[in-house]
Amino acid sequence: MAMIIKRKKVVSLFAVLTFAVFSSFLFIVGYSDETKLNLNRPPKSLDKFYPPVSKDKKFLQAMHSMSLSFKATFLYLQRGDKSKAKKWAENLVKNYLSIPDMVPEWRNYIKRELAESFLKAVESGDMNTIKKSADDLGKTCGSCHQDNQLSVKIFYYTPNWDDIEVEDPVTLKKVGVHKFMKDMNDSLQFAIIGFQDGDFSFAGKNAKDFVARARALKEICSSCHTSQESIEAIAGKAFITSLDSFAKSVNEKKSDEFFKSLDKVGYYCSACHTTHLFLWEIKESLEE
Template identity: 30%
Template sequence: MMIKSINKICIVIFVMSGVITGVTTAHAETKVSLKQPPHSLEQWYKPANKRQVWLHTMFKLRREMQAVRENAENGDKAATLKWIKRLDKHYNKIADMVPEWEKEIKPRLIEELEMFAEKGDTYRLKKTLKMIKRTCDDCHTVYQPLVTATYRSPYYDDIKLKGQDGTIHSFEDNMEQLSRSVNRTLIALDDGHIDIAIQSTKKLGEQLRTLGDSCSGCHKDDAYPQERILGNATQQRLQKLQTKISAGKVKDSQDLMGEIAVTVCARCHNTHKIVSDLRNVLLPVE
């Protein structure tokens, strides 16, 4: 996949609950400069790497900084020094993994952190921790949105789905077919066309099963994500929907369609579509 080179993107964003939107308000408006992350970062993310090495390094850093602070506050010098040693290893590992970011970190702060821990100077230790955290936050502000969009969201154009009849569909085509089946069912219920509603819900079930078969492409050796959205609970709702429609219970059928829209469509979109849309805007393909 070829991605256009982005040297610098300046956008006005409103950050709420980790979601970046183009909406501006009178209450909160922040201008953030987003830079393209170094190409060397890619090797530490799936699928280039078998593990999410970069993410796990970030998780360790956060845990280590918290451990240093809490142990220092509790007066446990040995534990504080133990966690500083681990922090030193993983903080300096950033420059080893991504040489372009060597200037973004300040190793001398770790040395000062250890010195204050040895002296039992908790006040200065905590101030130094804040300075270390600031180096992390500064980098995250500039790079994290684009890194998330690039390396933590699938590129759906690469995903092909095999229908129940054996035909191959693009992911986009499957989404369009799902939308048509949902709306065809609701239209048929509203118009009193029970036979059409029954047929469209059967088609909807087939399309959801086709969609579910693609989950393992990313969620390898983990059936839970598919089960949570497209598992037994969803199959039971679809069966119940067929029963309600066959019995002519239009209002109950409409309510069930609403439940399916929330537990399947919205739940999946909230997890996958938001970051995918962000990626498509920031990283359009050639």
């Protein structure tokens, strides 16, 4: 399923006036003309180069190699070392032309004649020709990045929680993350409703359930956040203290303390949601 968002259109700003600028060439370096961008699921042929299907980084290594090769080519042109410039230019072209073999769906982005022209230009040492051929080749990379880079990053780098289960401390049953988060949210909202309406028994029961579930979040977080330092920052002592204050304010029926502690708890919820939830929702839309 495609998602349409607004983004600024990438344009090439490769305007080489000196060798120094050559050495800092970027494929994509500027934005103008706001336009709509379609986010589509990346081609399935790309799956084999990313977890969980594979840990093979062949595709990503080719991307990094191209970027490095461009930089190195212009570095050695600046130094007047045509031999090393040619070596790196050849490496760039080799990786560039390997893309259709890895991702056949992207073959139309790859222009063999432009890659070969770039290599010939580097061999000639004519800077005007190099400038034009590098600009033309860079535009093909920029076009592919414009269409696909964002969706690839979201799709393959956003954590997938579908296979994670956690024991709900309230029901003592193993449940998926999505149900666990929904039940925890329900407990919190019921606690707020009960407190505001003066039904403190109902509020207390749901506050207790919420706190128990919130404490269990550490089990989910530790699936990815493996260091003690990261767990402490996400769901450590400060988080537990805010939960205890929340439960205490409900039991003591103190309105000011209740909303103050609710704000503190909400900070931790928001921090995690801002980091993960938005990107996960976009990823889910791409998978549909």
